[in-house]
Amino acid sequence: MKAQLVELLTLISSGCLGEAEIEQIADEATQAYADPKAFHAANPDINYDDSFPIPLGEWVVVGSLPEIVLFQGDSYEELFGEIRASFDPGVNFVLQAKQLRKAEPLVALNRIQTQLGALYPEKGGYVLVDFSEPLDDELQCVLVYRNDLERAMNLCVEIGIPAAPALEAAQYAAQE
Structure with missing residues (x-):
């Protein structure tokens, strides 16, 4: 293990x-x-x-996990603020956390994923992944390069840590 x-x-x-x-x-x-x-x-x-x-x-x-790896928040605005703060100030973000304040959860999550997917295109961009069971906050996520996503999800299954791409999980939950 x-x-x-x-x-x-x-x-x-x-x-x-x-x-x-x-x-x-x-x-x-x-x-x-x-x-x-x-x-x-x-x-x-x-x-x-x-x-x-x-x-x-x-x-x-x-x-x-330090707060530059594990992101937590009670809203998508708060979560994205944590994510932005973890990056070097030279990384170009178009999306601002305050733009998520009044957005519906799926809309906010889609905007976050679109922004993260545009970073580091050589690695396929980032995917926001729900990670483990949130204990103190509503949302708890990590970032995984898209190129590494399948392997990371397989490892989570093998280890027994619940994880899922956040946008896909939210879209699935909205359909039920």
């Missing part, structure tokens, strides 16, 4: 995490997945209990 976690963390961090940091997160998460009781006993400072809706290993992964 550690190799899968290393690969997944590498894909979702888009170069924002160093190899040593990725290895450490993957190592700790692997231990937490393998023996949650022993890991929690050895790390009593971790704010986790059995009432959480996700396994301890997943909690370690999500809790270890």
